[in-house]
Amino acid sequence: MSTENHHRDDRDRRERPKSAAAEPAPPSLVPPPNALPPVRHPDAPAPGELLGSHYDHCFGCGEGQPHGLHLQARAGDGVTITAEFTVQSAHQGAPGLAHGGVLATALDETLGSLNWLLRVIAVTGRLETDFVRPVPVGTVLFLQAEITAVAGRKIYSRAQGRIGGPDGPVAVRAQALFIEVKVEHFTENGRADEIRAVMSDPDQIRRVRAFEVNP
Numbered sequence: 001m002s003t004e005n006h007h008r009d010d011r012d013r014r015e016r017p018k019s020a021a022a023e024p025a026p027p028s029l030v031p032p033p034n035a036l037p038p039v040r041h042p043d044a045p046a047p048g049e050l051l052g053s054h055y056d057h058c059f060g061c062g063e064g065q066p067h068g069l070h071l072q073a074r075a076g077d078g079v080t081i082t083a084e085f086t087v088q089s090a091h092q093g094a095p096g097l098a099h100g101g102v103l104a105t106a107l108d109e110t111l112g113s114l115n116w117l118l119r120v121i122a123v124t125g126r127l128e129t130d131f132v133r134p135v136p137v138g139t140v141l142f143l144q145a146e147i148t149a150v151a152g153r154k155i156y157s158r159a160q161g162r163i164g165g166p167d168g169p170v171a172v173r174a175q176a177l178f179i180e181v182k183v184e185h186f187t188e189n190g191r192a193d194e195i196r197a198v199m200s201d202p203d204q205i206r207r208v209r210a211f212e213v214n215p
């Protein structure tokens with residue numbers, strides 16, 4: 001093999017992404033045949049009730065995050081949530097337009113809030129987002145989300161965000177798979193300072209809601 005070919009092979013090895021066939025197929029967002037409809041917990045907040053922030057420092061809903069989304073979620077009928085979030089200038093990607101990652105965060109937060117209606121602690125395993133329309137700074141994003149099915153620890157959900165009003169055109173959509181976890185997921189993996197601060201909060205409700213634990 002010539003030196004030139006040898007160098008090209010090296011470069012190819014470095015630059016070529018791993019073959020798609022070598023990666024495992026992405027887990028499906030379609031519920032398996034044995035999935036069940038979600039069951040609203042009897043103590044879930046009543047339809048129309050604001051959920052409030054689960055953790056003051058949460059980027060999605062915390063009051064203590066100056067550049068956070070300050071998303072406000074409200075329980076709906078069944079296992080559904082509505083939420084609103086106003087795109088601020090700190091949320092820009094392109095000039096005057098919302099950053100796609102921020103919009104995905106708003107979807108993630110809304111979808112995550114759904115688990116509170118089941119009183120299950122769960123984390124996002126997979127989030128697939130469609131960006132359908134640009135969302136200018138200053139826009140209120142009206143989000144709606146629902147759990148579609150539950151299979152063991154797997155919770156399947158979907159959400160959409162509309163602009164111009166709750167019945168306006170869809171700007172973003174998502175499908176997600178949340179995985180139920182134990183509280184140790186947070187206590188054993190979170191940074192010790194924050195865990196200690198939460199655990200020593202004298203307010204029991206704030207303590208349990210930081211991890212969304214069924215009180």
Ligand SMILES: CCCCCCCCCC(=O)SCCNC(=O)CCNC(=O)[C@H](O)C(C)(C)COP(=O)(O)OP(=O)(O)OC[C@H]1O[C@@H](n2cnc3c(N)ncnc32)[C@H](O)[C@@H]1OP(=O)(O)O
Pocket residue numbers: 027028051053054060108109110111112113114116122123124125126152153154177179181212
């Ligand atoms: C009012 C309340 C507001 C709350 C709002 C909060 C919103 C924000 C939510 C988040 O953003 S949470 C933060 C982002 N997520 C994470 O940091 C999760 C990081 N990932 C993990 O910790 C683990 O990968 C995870 C706990 C998700 C799974 O690990 P496990 O070891 O527990 O799962 P396991 O491997 O046993 O898999 C269990 C099942 O889930 C499936 N699974 C696991 N990870 C998956 C994945 N990533 N995608 C799809 N499916 C997945 C897996 O195939 C399997 O399916 P089967 O039961 O059918 O075999």
